[in-house]
Amino acid sequence: MQQHMELTAVRKERVRMGQLSKVYPDGTVAVKDVNLSINEGEFLSFVGPSGCGKSTIFKMITGLSGPTDGTLEVMGTTPKQARKQSDTAFVFQDHTLLPWSSVIDNVSLPLAIRGLSRKERQLEAERVLELVGLKDYMKSMPRQLSGGMKMRASIARALISKPKLLLMDEPFGALDEITRQTLQLELLDLWSQDQEMTVLFVTHNVFEAVFLSTRIAVMTPRPGKIAAVIDVPVPFPRSESFRTTPEFGQIVRSVSDALKH
Amino acid sequence: MRKEVITADPGMYSLSETNPRVAAERKAYKFGWSWWKTLLPPIIAFVIFVGGWELFCRLADIKPYLLPKPSDIVLAATENAANLWVSVWTTIIESVIGFLLSVVLGVGFAIILASSKLVERSIYPYAIIMQTIPIVAIAPIIVIWFGAGVNAIVIIAFLIGFFPMLSNTLIGLNSTDHNMKNLFYLYNASPFQTMFRLRLPSALPYIVAGLKISCTLAVIGAIVGEYIAGIGGGQGGLGYAITVAASRLRTPYLFACGFSASLLGITFFLLVNAFSKWMLSSWHESEMKSSEG
Numbered sequence: 384m385q386q387h388m389e390l391t392a393v394r395k396e397r398v399r400m401g402q403l404s405k406v407y408p409d410g411t412v413a414v415k416d417v418n419l420s421i422n423e424g425e426f427l428s429f430v431g432p433s434g435c436g437k438s439t440i441f442k443m444i445t446g447l448s449g450p451t452d453g454t455l456e457v458m459g460t461t462p463k464q465a466r467k468q469s470d471t472a473f474v475f476q477d478h479t480l481l482p483w484s485s486v487i488d489n490v491s492l493p494l495a496i497r498g499l500s501r502k503e504r505q506l507e508a509e510r511v512l513e514l515v516g517l518k519d520y521m522k523s524m525p526r527q528l529s530g531g532m533k534m535r536a537s538i539a540r541a542l543i544s545k546p547k548l549l550l551m552d553e554p555f556g557a558l559d560e561i562t563r564q565t566l567q568l569e570l571l572d573l574w575s576q577d578q579e580m581t582v583l584f585v586t587h588n589v590f591e592a593v594f595l596s597t598r599i600a601v602m603t604p605r606p607g608k609i610a611a612v613i614d615v616p617v618p619f620p621r622s623e624s625f626r627t628t629p630e631f632g633q634i635v636r637s638v639s640d641a642l643k644h
Numbered sequence: 645m646r647k648e649v650i651t652a653d654p655g656m657y658s659l660s661e662t663n664p665r666v667a668a669e670r671k672a673y674k675f676g677w678s679w680w681k682t683l684l685p686p687i688i689a690f691v692i693f694v695g696g697w698e699l700f701c702r703l704a705d706i707k708p709y710l711l712p713k714p715s716d717i718v719l720a721a722t723e724n725a726a727n728l729w730v731s732v733w734t735t736i737i738e739s740v741i742g743f744l745l746s747v748v749l750g751v752g753f754a755i756i757l758a759s760s761k762l763v764e765r766s767i768y769p770y771a772i773i774m775q776t777i778p779i780v781a782i783a784p785i786i787v788i789w790f791g792a793g794v795n796a797i798v799i800i801a802f803l804i805g806f807f808p809m810l811s812n813t814l815i816g817l818n819s820t821d822h823n824m825k826n827l828f829y830l831y832n833a834s835p836f837q838t839m840f841r842l843r844l845p846s847a848l849p850y851i852v853a854g855l856k857i858s859c860t861l862a863v864i865g866a867i868v869g870e871y872i873a874g875i876g877g878g879q880g881g882l883g884y885a886i887t888v889a890a891s892r893l894r895t896p897y898l899f900a901c902g903f904s905a906s907l908l909g910i911t912f913f914l915l916v917n918a919f920s921k922w923m924l925s926s927w928h929e930s931e932m933k934s935s936e937g
Binding site (some may be wrong): 493 | 821823824826827828829830831832833836841842845846848926927930
C-alpha cells in the first residue's frame with residue numbers, strides 16, 4: 384500500500400490544470416487560475432463550500448463544459464479525447480440507475496453502450512458486483528435496494544470499464560452517516576486493489592476528505608480558487624480508528640483553517 | 645471482513661419486506677376485503693337508479709319512444725342481438741385499427757421530432773394547430789378523399805387518437821432526467837443509443853398516459869366516422885346504427901346502441917389500463933401497489 388505514497392513523484396501525470404479559469408456567460412467567475420497536477424494512483428479530494436467551483440472543475444475534467452481560459456490535460460490529452468478512450472468513469476451524488484433495468488443490466492451499461500456481447504458483459508458485471516458485495520442482488524430492481532446499495536451499484540458500474548481515472552462528485556452526499564462511513568471504507572478498499580487507479584473526489588465534508596485522501600485541494604468561493612493543497616501523510620490501509628487519532632484532528636483543523644481564508 | 649461490512653448496512657433489511665409469501669397473504673386479505681368495499685356501493689347505487697327509472701316510467705306512463713324503460717332497452721337489445729353484435733364488431737375493428745395506427749405513428753413521429761430540435765421547432769406548432777381543428781370539420785374531406793366506408797372511418801379514428809399520442813410521447817421524450825442524459829453522454833452513447841436505451845423507456849409513463857386517452861378517443865372517432873361516412877360497402881357500425889335508429893324513432897334500440905358504445909369504450913380503457921400496469925409495475929411509481937411503494 385505504501386507505493387501509493389512513495390511513487391507519486393515518478394508516476395504518470397493524470398490531470399494537469401494550468402491557470403484554469405471558467406467564466407460563465409452571465410459574468411460569474413466560477414473558477415479562477417487553478418494550478419494543480421494530479422498523478423497516477425492518487426486519491427485527491429476537492430473540498431469547499433457550495434459555489435466554490437469544485438463541481439465546475441469536475442465538469443471541465445469530464446468534458447461536459449469547456450474552460451474559458453488556461454489549459455486542462457486529462458490522461459495526457461483533451462478531456463473529450465480522454466473520455467472517448469473510456470479510461471475515465473463517473474459516479475454522481477444521484478445514483479443514476481435506470482429504474483427499468485435490473486442491477487446487472489445497470490452495471491453493465493457502459494459495456495453495452497460500447498457494443499460488447501452479452502457474455503462478456505455478464506462476466507465483467509459479476510466481477511464488479513462481487514467487488515462491491517452485490518452479487519446476490521444482481522437480478523434485483525434498483526427500487527428494491529437501499530440507498531447504500533444503490534450507491535454500491537453505481538460504483539460497480541463505474542468500475543466495470545477498469546478506469547484509470549475515477550471521478551466522483553459528492554457520491555455519498557445523500558447517504559446517512561453510518562452508511563457513508565461504511566462506504567468510505569469500502570471505497571478505500573476498492574482503490575487499494577488497483578494501484579493505477581486515480582480517484583478525484585468532490586465533497587463538502589472535511590472529515591470525509593481527510594479520511595479518504597492522499598491529498599486535499601481546499602477551495603474557496605467567489606472566485607473559485609485553490610486556497611491550499613494539504614497532504615494527508617497517513618499510510619493505508621486506514622481503519623475506523625484513524626477517525627479518532629490526534630493526527631486526524633490536526634489535519635481536519637488545518638483544512639478547516641484553509642477554508643476560512 | 646467484507647461480509648460484516650455489508651450486513652452492517654441498516655438499509656439491507658428493506659429486502660425482507662418483500663418476502664413473497666407474506667406479501668401474497670397480505671394482498672389476498674386486502675383484496676378480498678377492499679374488493680367488496682369498493683364494489684358494493686356502486687352496485688347498490690346502480691340497482692337503485694335502474695329500479696327508480698323503471699318505476700318512474702311505469703308510474704308516469706312515459707312513451708317508450710321518448711324515454712324507454714330499462715326493460716324496453718334490454719328487450720330491444722336481445723331482439724336485435726344479431727344486428728347489434730354486427731354493429732359492435734364493426735366498430736371494434738375500426739377503432740382498434742385506428743388506435744393501433746395512432747400509437748405506431750404517434751410514437752414514431754414523436755421520436756423523429758425529438759431527435760432534432762430543429763425539426764421539432766419547425767413542425768410541432770403545426771401539429772398543435774392541426775389538433776385544434778375539430779374532427780367533424782375534417783371528416784367530410786376524408787370521406788371525399790377516401791370514399792365512404794371503412795377506410796375513411798379508420799382514418800378518422802386514427803386522426804383523433806394520433807395527436808394525444810404524439811404530444812404525450814414528445815413531452816415524455818423531452819423530460820428525460822438531466823443526470824441520466826449526462827451519464828449517457830459521458831459514456832459516449834450515440835444519439836440512437838440514448839434514444840432507445842434511455843429516452844424512450846423513461847418516456848413510457850407518458851406514452852401510457854397517451855394510450856389511455858387515445859383508446860377511448862378512437863372509439864369516439866370510429867362512431868363519429870360512421871355517422872358521417874355511413875355504411876359504405878360493408879356492414880354499418882354503431883354510429884350508423886344510431887343514426888338509423890334515431891331516424892326511425894326506435895328509441896329503445898338507440899339506447900341499446902349508446903350503452904354498447906360506452907361499454908366498448910370502458911372495455912378498451914380497462915384493457916389499456918391492465919397493459920400499462922403490466923408494463924410499468926416493476927419500476928414506475930404510478931403503477932405500483934401502495935403496499936410496496
